[in-house]
Amino acid sequence: MREEFQADLIEVSRLLVTMAESVRAALRKATTALLTADLQAAESVIARDADVDAIYAQVEAKVADIIVRQAPVAVDLRRAITALHISADLERMGDLAEHVAKTAARRHPSPAVPAELRPVFKGMAEIADHMAEKITQVLADSDAGLATELEKDDDAIDDLERQLFKIMLADDWPYGAETAIDGALLGRFYERYADHAVNISEHTIYLVTGEPAAGQQA
């Protein structure tokens, strides 16, 4: 029974990997849409968010099925429930990628991000992309070392967000309120995406090992 349960959890992890790959692809494409004012890319991200939602529903059904069939208790039950938290975080990451795409689409054909801010967003997007890649690896191999790396990545994103604000709040900021508002909201979308990635890596360590990750929050 225990082995079967373990096999079931691995199957759930596979669904979560698919979800993680989707939300990674979504943010990559949304960033392209943002930085190159590519409307088609933006629309594709917006259209495909439903795919992520569909896998989310599958994870929920699969976890319910495991609980009924295997009647896990104690740590095992909590591990199964943790899969639900991970999929909720991934679903939210998909939403945040969609928000980036929507901002790009709303401003099209103008770029939503002026030249001065582009390097910062490029930096945030690159780190966020590495984070999504590492999540996929943590979900596939439960490499606990990667969880620590993700926290460092998250700090780097926070630093870039501070830099973003510094540029926008400088006395010689040449753009008006609208561009500052878009910049602030976009910065927040990337930062929240990274936060969810950190949550996921911590949850995943628990999902796979039953041991809380170092620094894990309740």
Place this chain on the structure above:
Amino acid sequence: MREEFQADLIEVSRLLVTMAESVRAALRKATTALLTADLQAAESVIARDADVDAIYAQVEAKVADIIVRQAPVAVDLRRAITALHISADLERMGDLAEHVAKTAARRHPSPAVPAELRPVFKGMAEIADHMAEKITQVLADSDAGLATELEKDDDAIDDLERQLFKIMLADDWPYGAETAIDGALLGRFYERYADHAVNISEHTIYLVTGEPAAGQQA
């Protein structure tokens, strides 16, 4: 067994009501902090967010306990799992109230919100407060009619957010980028708070009745 399960769910609902009351009180106080530059109020909200997190952990433990003891299947299992979604939404509402408080604290002794924006935030805060109150009622009595009201409230918050942006994007906006950025982020905190309230009312109808609420999303 079925009756015992129902009683267990009611006990979980009670914990959720306590959480809902806390996040309602948190946003009320955070709004006071924001609109009157009251540092003490802001610090109290920030300090008390841990209470909400503690109830969140209790709900999770209680639901796990119910699943193990009652071994619910099908709709009943999903109802138990729904309680976890509700508590996650409530926990996030607490975080958002804390973000409002932190913005007020960061700008203290200056007000974070200029006079021009105060009526909009007062309006958003009032509607958000009614929404939190209604959630408490839905959790206590599962009044499905309130779920419909919450959607209307959510539309009203979205309208106020649009009005907020309109004011900040007007040609004669007298403040710089910093105030616009704070305004946009604050608007988003209230708007997300309202979104979670709508999620909760839909989930609650399911929790209590086992029937999806009208318009419920996957």
